Amino acid sequence: MKKIYTGIRGTCDFTPSKSHSFNKITQTARQIFKVFGYEEVILPLLEEEDLFKRGVGETTEIVERQMFKIQGKSIVLRPEGTAQVVRYYLENSLYKQSDFHKFSYIGAMFRGERPQKGRLRQFHHIGAEAIGSDSFYLDGEIIALSMKILEGIGIQEKQLLINSLGCLEDKEKFSQKIKKILNSKKDKLCPDCQRRLERNPLRVLDCKRQECRGVVTSLNLGKESLCSNCKSRFENLLFTLDNLKIKYTQTPYLVRGLDYYTNVVFEIISGSLGSQDALGAGGRYNNLVRDLGGPDIPGIGFSLGIERILLALKTSQEEKKIKVFIITASETLLGAGFKILQRLREQNLACDMDYCGKSLKGQLRYACKRGAKYVVILGEEEWKEQCVMLKDMEKSVQEKVKIEDLAALLKKYMIL
């Protein structure tokens, strides 16, 4: 027996119905990006490994364990879009053309994770990055934009978690404080977190394991590690969100798994997703442009995971795509039926016919299965008169129609 190949674990094939939902989601996102003034960039799937080491952080999960590296080269499949957009921005010296830029992107990302529901090795991001302003109004815009896209897509049930890490100094102070407190509870942490505590203490707050979550939530963290400037900045943002009528939950242990964040970080979660509950996430990265060799320019952005959105949408109901199905009473009429099919398609009517030699009954059954609203039946008698029988499948009524009038009539019925 010849081997039947299966897809790589952690990747997924998009069925026609899933592809349809994928396209609807991306269309909605593109429309909303336009309204908010974000311009789309399409960037490569391959990038230099070092970009993410410096951008995302050497001791992050993504860089330490999850990057897909091209054998023998220092090239990786991109694990995320933010460092990449900043690379594009710096490579083209865009800050010389204008002091403020807003980008959007939609595309595949790759992370070598242990696959499970909602956690894949190849997945898709809808993302936005705004580079050149430190305004808390822009923070508000970015959060409003991410929520608006999810709303536009039809995600009702979602919760916005928000926190501020403060500036670099605040973050360092917070990190040392966490290290000190958690050192006394080290034996209660998972082996990974015991190691993280030495190299990157904030990562412990991000651990999803039950035992670590328990320790972290018992810490009763507050906003006390923020300097007065960062504190009032965060309060201004929360006030802006109140004015935008965006509900949020302040979550002091939300730190995010990427090192570039400073000040606001946020995550949008959905209870319907199980343990991988984040539909999307983002935050400010005021040092990333500088860390990647550019001038001191702040930025903020977010990414939404399309596969998680699809899970949350419960895309079970099949879209009825074929509106009209052509049925021929005999094989000799196939050519005539094929001509009618082309005529209707020229008029942009979604239609199809059978190519497998099914009986009349078989064709009717197949038309039902495809969800056809109308069937066009071509018999010998009708063909002689240059007519067809047009049947409305929902109302179960039929009428004889001249072939030359068919397209116009179908269009009229579909508008009604």
Ligand code: HAM
């Ligand atoms: P992230 O949290 O790593 O952030 O990813 C954003 C979203 O992508 C997650 O909330 C989740 O919905 C989805 N996602 C992540 N990993 C996977 C996976 N393995 N399988 C399926 N979906 C996944 C970032 O990547 C940042 N670049 C976000 C950002 C943009 N921050 C500022 N600008």
